[in-house]
Amino acid sequence: MYSAACLLVLAALSAHEANGQAPVAKNEANGQAPLARKGKKKQGQGANVFHVDFPWQKASKDSDFDFYGELEMCGGEATKAVWPEYWYGPDYVDGCVDILSNDGSAPDCPNGYRYGLSSQETFAYRLPGDTSECGSKNAPLIRLIPGKKYKIIFINSTKSVTNLHTHGLHIDGNGYADDAFRQVNPGMCLEYHWDILENHMSGLHWYHPHKHHYTYETVKGGAYGLLLVEETKERLKTYPKSVQKWLDDDHQVLLHLGKALNPSPLVGLGTKCIGNIVQCTSGRAENNFPLCSPEVCRPIVNGKILETVTIVKGEWYRIIFANVIPNGTGGDAIKFFAKESGSTEKSSCEVLIAGYDGVYRTEIPRTNYPEEVDYFESAGASRLDLAVRCTEDAFVKAETKIATPWDWGLDDLDNVGVVVNIKVVEGMISEASPWENEENEVKWVPPRPDYLQNFCEMTPEEYWTVFPSLGGTGGNQNNEFLINGLPWNGEVPLHTMTYDKVQEWGFIGTAGHPDGHPMHTHVWHQQICGTGVSRTDSCGLMMEYGQFIDNVKINVASNDPCYTRFKTVRFSGKIILHCHDLMHEDVDMMGWVDTVGGPENLPPQPEGSCDAMRNAPKGKKGAGKKPKTGNGGKGTKGKGKG
Numbered sequence: 001m002y003s004a005a006c007l008l009v010l011a012a013l014s015a016h017e018a019n020g021q022a023p024v025a026k027n028e029a030n031g032q033a034p035l036a037r038k039g040k041k042k043q044g045q046g047a048n049v050f051h052v053d054f055p056w057q058k059a060s061k062d063s064d065f066d067f068y069g070e071l072e073m074c075g076g077e078a079t080k081a082v083w084p085e086y087w088y089g090p091d092y093v094d095g096c097v098d099i100l101s102n103d104g105s106a107p108d109c110p111n112g113y114r115y116g117l118s119s120q121e122t123f124a125y126r127l128p129g130d131t132s133e134c135g136s137k138n139a140p141l142i143r144l145i146p147g148k149k150y151k152i153i154f155i156n157s158t159k160s161v162t163n164l165h166t167h168g169l170h171i172d173g174n175g176y177a178d179d180a181f182r183q184v185n186p187g188m189c190l191e192y193h194w195d196i197l198e199n200h201m202s203g204l205h206w207y208h209p210h211k212h213h214y215t216y217e218t219v220k221g222g223a224y225g226l227l228l229v230e231e232t233k234e235r236l237k238t239y240p241k242s243v244q245k246w247l248d249d250d251h252q253v254l255l256h257l258g259k260a261l262n263p264s265p266l267v268g269l270g271t272k273c274i275g276n277i278v279q280c281t282s283g284r285a286e287n288n289f290p291l292c293s294p295e296v297c298r299p300i301v302n303g304k305i306l307e308t309v310t311i312v313k314g315e316w317y318r319i320i321f322a323n324v325i326p327n328g329t330g331g332d333a334i335k336f337f338a339k340e341s342g343s344t345e346k347s348s349c350e351v352l353i354a355g356y357d358g359v360y361r362t363e364i365p366r367t368n369y370p371e372e373v374d375y376f377e378s379a380g381a382s383r384l385d386l387a388v389r390c391t392e393d394a395f396v397k398a399e400t401k402i403a404t405p406w407d408w409g410l411d412d413l414d415n416v417g418v419v420v421n422i423k424v425v426e427g428m429i430s431e432a433s434p435w436e437n438e439e440n441e442v443k444w445v446p447p448r449p450d451y452l453q454n455f456c457e458m459t460p461e462e463y464w465t466v467f468p469s470l471g472g473t474g475g476n477q478n479n480e481f482l483i484n485g486l487p488w489n490g491e492v493p494l495h496t497m498t499y500d501k502v503q504e505w506g507f508i509g510t511a512g513h514p515d516g517h518p519m520h521t522h523v524w525h526q527q528i529c530g531t532g533v534s535r536t537d538s539c540g541l542m543m544e545y546g547q548f549i550d551n552v553k554i555n556v557a558s559n560d561p562c563y564t565r566f567k568t569v570r571f572s573g574k575i576i577l578h579c580h581d582l583m584h585e586d587v588d589m590m591g592w593v594d595t596v597g598g599p600e601n602l603p604p605q606p607e608g609s610c611d612a613m614r615n616a617p618k619g620k621k622g623a624g625k626k627p628k629t630g631n632g633g634k635g636t637k638g639k640g641k642g
């Protein structure tokens, strides 16, 4: 047991740093009443009550790693997504039209609606040895500490080929790291090395499968989890006292938003299937359409229909939303209300933005809101970092921004369900605050690492235009999913950059349905540096000028392009970019960019037997010998095609 004074310090550190041991799962995090952390007297609750920590093991002193662990992905057999068969099914008849859009002038498509070959398989992450039903628990929360090296053995116990992507993490896109060209077959293992930079910014990211043609199937099946890069104690010490307290575990609430797309043992939704099509037990389509596609099911949070967050009246908390929308480019919104339904009354909460996509805002908190207060937009793979203080109970709703035939839209106050109940209780107010000095309105200015400098004020050295689009003529069945006119090609990069140069990319066509495709780029976050209308404009509500994001979505197509900048520091070789409608990605709206002139890279490291990896010395770089050289910094020409 730590002393009370010690606890204040330790609270901000992860268990694996604080005591060098494997942290013990704090409670039954999944789908049950939140409990306080063991041994801590606390008011309100923090991140750990909702997510079980991944149990890192400390590596031996002579190891190349600081920590190691094993993560398993369980699940069934995913259908390979190839256009148009995946969408229309095997019985597709030329000229047929989806039920929803058919005006009677054409035959209905045989499978009624869409996703004709979609499997309704469940996929999930769990710890090896867990014998509970696959998908009946949330994925473990993987905590990472800057400056530490991690080795993870990733076990594929699904019936599908897959891999593991660390969305938002600033690590290498090659070799053993975040290389989505890698793949692992059923029963085999992949070894991942995550070297978290000493200056990696603290923030929330997430992990999910990224195997081409199978990403959508596996993510919609439930395979996604949270990655939290923590503050180091050294860095934390340099922050204002108020901020240190605000950033500690007891003030931090992680909410993983998603959609219940498959019959899920976690939430018990969508349990009725007709052929390949789910009949939702909740959500709009239940009332209007007898058959509905998997995408219609309702929003969920932390794998549940409703999460309850208990906070102390008048105390500042940090609430981070991570949003996972496997399919759909329309965009979501999150809003805080005073009433559960039927009222637009504003909540009592002050809700101020502290960061986007796992990167702190340049100044915290954001106080200038040209848009509606308490209303936040989110792309389907974005994180929203909020400072929240309430005096009365509040209700959070999350839905598509506007109504569609299969979604209610956030304005439908009666039908859109609450995803988060914020329950306010009496208690002691601490010094916790997102402000450096709230009384004098002094904002906190977080330190910025080299890869997150203010590139908007620098002169770009290289330029590129990114333009996702649909090609093909003669109906949806002939759609081609393209970036800069090209479908996915693992052998040829879409673009080549020089190492250590400031890049400017102009994104055209990211406005979301029906005008475009939100684009995610791996490895480097992008700073938003204006639009085609003005070089000092934001690209949208949560695409704020000067801030960093990892998923570009402009508000309206007429403002194109959305200009972003970043610098090709530290990593060379390939980075992948793609539409974050994962189905579009699977059917080839994906490409890669090569970075030359930097450090040498390893080629994509192959799968191996799990036993061989396990039997390698603990914490050592195990199975799969490192080749002596890369390919001269030219990046790794992919072997992972399709």
Ligand SMILES: [Cu+2]
Pocket: 329, 516, 517, 518, 579, 580, 581, 584, 585, 589
């Ligand atoms: Cu798209």
